[in-house]
Amino acid sequence: MAELDEASKPLFAGLSDVSISADIPVEGEITVPVSSMSQSDEFSTLDEPVKDTILRDLKAVGKKFVHVLYPKKSSALLRDWDLWGPLLLCVTLALMLQGGSADSKDEGGPQFAEVFVILWFGSVVITLNSKLLGGTISFFQSLCVLGYCILPLTVGMVICRLVLLGGAGKVSFAIRLIVVVASFGWSTFASTAFLADSQPPNRKALVVYPIFLFYFVIGWMILTFAPSHSAGP
């Protein structure tokens, strides 16, 4: 389904070999039968107000968020991929994780650049890995899915910060642990629900394990986040 665009080009390239007798006038329209949810708009989006454009993109992003929160085996995420959602989530997560407690710069938590690099570089590496193992998904589709499935972990991060406002004792740690474990499980489950079909069947575990590791590391970064204290006990 996601290969419709890629398959349509060689499909119709073969028509150029068909020879038609010269004295029969050929006229008419050749239209490609597309599904009604296709993105190929006939009208130009250049003249519409900016608010409409932004709202349309935001709605698409929001729809995908809903798909991630309730993961069923649907192909909406794969078909209309975009990278706005992952960028938003990545920046939010990196901003919230920044700093951490540090008496010195070295001993603190991950900085913004480190989180950003881990998230994007990790997604690229996992995508390359699944493609090298013979996956049929395209590069950006996989990036899109991996990025969107960070949403449960971001929600977990927000909850953790709220819990930390109430104190940093053992109880809050227990709550945060439960929240992080739950959101990590949710993320991994959601991404495997979207990605599992495109992998060769006897290599599924080989593809799922790096995803597991990726979300585990992000979960660890969220769990070990401790807000910076001012000087004093």
Add this chain to the structure above:
Amino acid sequence: MATPDDLKFQEFEEATDLLSADPGATTLSVSSTSTAPTPGDVKLDLSENEEGQGENSELLGREKQTGGFWTFEYYQSFFNVDTMQVLDRIKGSVMPLPGRNFVKHHIRSNPDLYGPFWICATLVFSVAISGNLSTFLSQGDPQYHYRPQFHRVTIAAVAVFLYAWLVPLCVWGFLTWRQGTERQTGGYTFLETVCVYGYSLFVYIPTSVLWIIPFEWLRWLLILVAMVISGSLLVITFWPAVRDDTKLTAFATVTTIVLLHALLAIGCKMYFFQTAVHTVTPAPSLAPPSSNHTGMLTSAAKSQ
């Protein structure tokens, strides 16, 4: 282009069967394109039929090098493994038996890059996370702020990946140079060397997780066990390759391999799992390791 070659090959196989029964018989080649061999002299050169330029000229060892190194398919050929194969190789790396060469038995001319890469990545994170946890748990001071120490991940990554790629390069280069022009079947390709090293690092992953338990004697025991397992895997793999060399070179090579492996393990342990007692000072620099750190150094030097 492969089809005429295959036909030619089959013909020679029949010819050799007949020839082995009667060595004095004259042979006639029917195909018009090939040069007719002189009667009574059948030259069977198996190594011509390989597509790749692997150093192993075994029949079963055809390397699937499709395309140049700039195509995607070239790299895909290094990931041609199934889940069961990877698990089987990991099992083989954890239980090295003296008779079974890891390369010949498990890799079987299908070296993969999946195992080494992801085992190294897992090792990096497991060492950094376990080290962080153990430092946190070993603090007696109730006022100790938890420090994520995220920079250690970078250091761990550099150390592990450098080890897993540079050392096989050196070992492979050294072995290939020592073989010189001899067509020994004992040599390994670069990828097989990387594969062996990558899978040999697997046993350090559970070891690093178990290092969280704060008993010093247990940690040293675990290091010993891990080093014995992965060291013996390396020795069993590389001993046949250097056996034919002079005794001194052979022993020196094997000792160097084991030593480097031990250095990695001990270095990881000492850097990431410091049991130094931190005093909660606002000093900006990393607290210097206490005296039992130097004690470990001397005991490590003695044990080697």
